[in-house]
Amino acid sequence: MNIFYNLIKYFLFLTYWLLIANISFRVLMKRRNIPASMSWLLTIYIIPFIGISIWFFFGELYLGKRQKKIANRIWSISNTCLNELKSYKHIFQTHNSEVANSLFQLCKHRQGISGIKSNQIKLLSNTKDIMQMLIRDIYLARKNIEMVFYIWKPGGIADDVALALIDSAQRGIHCRLMLDSIGSIEFFQSPWLDIMKQSGIQVVEALQFNLSRIFLRRIDVRQHRKIVLIDNYIVYSGSMNLVDPDLFKKSSGLGRWIDLMTRIEGPIAAAIGIIYSCDWEIETGLKILPQLPDKKISKNKFNINSSVQVIASGPGFPKNMIHQALLIAIYSAKTELIMTTPYLVPSEDLLQAICTAAQRGVNVSIIIPLCHDSILVKWASRVFFTELLEAGVKIYQFKKGLLHSKSILVDQQLSLIGTVNLDMRSLWLNFEITLVIDDSDFGYNLLTIQNEYISDSQLLDKKIWSMRSYWTRILEKIFYFLSPLL
Incomplete structure (x- = not known):
């Protein structure tokens, strides 16, 4: 009987380490961004049984x-x-x-029209x-x-x-x-x-x-x-x-x-x-x-x-197209950039693009909901606030309902409207769609609506934000660690 239990024990031990090695190899071989890869590896090694389960549910098998x-x-x-x-x-x-020329050139060369x-x-x-x-x-x-x-x-x-x-x-x-x-x-x-x-x-x-x-x-x-x-x-x-x-x-x-x-x-x-x-x-x-x-x-x-x-994204469509479009739109801004999103968990590239826009003198505003339907995303997004505020980005928290609009307006001329949230899931996983509109009249109408959002929002104060508790900061960092997996 002891031999039988020992065999079972060794079999489970071997299976466990084969799974760990296999997943580690697949994480390393697929060129993800470094934070996402590190998040997966740390999750698998620190909380292995939970990490392995999460991998099988959310790792890399996209479609049947x-x-x-x-x-x-x-x-x-x-x-x-x-x-x-x-x-x-x-x-x-x-x-x-x-302001729209670079983005439309990208669409022409990657999508064919x-x-x-x-x-x-x-x-x-x-x-x-x-x-x-x-x-x-x-x-x-x-x-x-x-x-x-x-x-x-x-x-x-x-x-x-x-x-x-x-x-x-x-x-x-x-x-x-x-x-x-x-x-x-x-x-x-x-x-x-x-x-x-x-x-x-x-x-x-x-x-x-x-x-x-x-x-x-x-x-x-x-x-x-x-x-x-x-x-x-x-x-x-x-x-x-x-x-x-x-x-x-x-x-x-x-x-x-x-x-x-x-x-x-x-x-x-x-x-x-x-x-x-x-x-x-x-x-x-x-x-x-x-x-x-x-x-x-x-x-x-x-x-x-x-x-x-x-622009369409998802399995089978041009890879990273929407992410590229967002980066080009942000870097094209010369005077003003206004963004609305219910979920703010940007990639490192998007975060740096937004901060750089503010640091080079562009008037950058981000409008997000004050109250949220996702506790995970709410806390994960908070860790980005400090860097955005220090760069000079204005963060408005909408008070009259859950702001679900996804929009970007560049210099009151170039508009992006669609289903894409500023989070990892929308940028690299789901089937999404974005309309890119080069039209000053449309841009004026979008600006009017965005200004209405701002009038129904509270501006996040940099000094007050810096005074939040130590434990709050720790909780934000924990969710930030998980943000590449959200």
Whole structure:
């Protein structure tokens, strides 16, 4: 019996060290940034059993085997569509403003197309009004409706959107709906799933959560995009989930979630349609052909002073593209840089870019929520405050609800609006989308909204911040240590 127990003991001991050695080798062989690599190694060696478990859940397996195979080749396939899109030369902008030029050049060389002219672009900040406008556009649809959201929570005005979508499907409009499995869990447990399918809507549960496959892929890779495409011409995108703002997380006591969305009419819909078709194929294995712009559209209908690019991230899309775009936008700032984000856990490169902007005389403001829905991220973000404040960055804490808007405005000319938070998960993991808009009128509208945020915020005082307790600083450092894993 003792021999048996000794064999079991030696087997477990050998298995343990083989796991430690294997994970250590994989951490070292994959070129992560040094803080992330050190965090993984220290976690594995200091709290080994917990560290090993965390690695298997969140380490490096991004997608399931079939999805990964499709994702590895998806962008080259979509380039066929991009090449066809490039033949529509009249839809592309030939020049950009000085502050936007470098970023649009990056997009052109890495994604294959220049900035696209828009017919009409609106910045929307009232969630109720956005939902009403969306419902109207759905009822007016004539060909097709494609939607993807991280969260669809039934109830209130979200049900009105569902009814409009069902009505459109029943009158012959081709409707596709893709929702994240975890973010929209309440939807998938509701009667709306069967009702929509029975009406003819194609509903896909993106990145489906399955306990039996928990070790085969990362469970925290999420479909975080928010997109609506109508008739291959109208586009909605931004930070808003499909929820009733009066009902969503009401019990949390945080107040309303504050969001931004853009509504664009024009050929940018074709570029976003290519991204949607890639996402659809990754999830279903089925190809859908994105609709290209109508060549009959008159050149006179385009806004010659506006240029729009779309950047997508996630497995299968150009690597680090959004991170590069953020860095270029920040370094392009000459006079003013305003950023809004609910989650502030920047990479070291982004942190230095923001601090450097302030130190070279740019008026830099960051607006974040005062109250937060994530305790982990709230504490992890605090460790960056001292360095930002010392560099001269103004940090505003929004008091009237949970500020969920993700926006960057550079010199009142270049705007970035989308789903990307300033944290590791958005920058390098999730399926995200950002609209890059070179338009002074749009920039003015964004500035107006950001100034409203600032008026409803409190400015973080550098002296008061420096007087926080010793134990608070220790807690911040602990969460900072974990920030590369968040």
